[in-house]
Amino acid sequence: MELSGAEDERRAALAYVTEAFAEAILAGIESESFAHAALFAALQELVETYGEEAVAAFAGRLPDRIVAGEFTTAMKH
Numbered sequence: 001m002e003l004s005g006a007e008d009e010r011r012a013a014l015a016y017v018t019e020a021f022a023e024a025i026l027a028g029i030e031s032e033s034f035a036h037a038a039l040f041a042a043l044q045e046l047v048e049t050y051g052e053e054a055v056a057a058f059a060g061r062l063p064d065r066i067v068a069g070e071f072t073t074a075m076k077h
Helices: 005-026 031-050 052-060 062-067
Strands: none
Touching (some): 052 062
């Protein structure tokens, strides 16, 4: 299955963020602190690109996506 250019780019971007996360942990930064900073930076960038209303609508859909397991990487029991 071929991925679109946007999907390829998002996967590459996720790999960079994952690596930065690992480097921060190795440098002694708490994972929660890095996660909060990454979320803040991501939301700030999205607001700059799309505006507050669009990002608020996007963020408003996050609870359902989180509960549905979209962001879960570990196996569920």
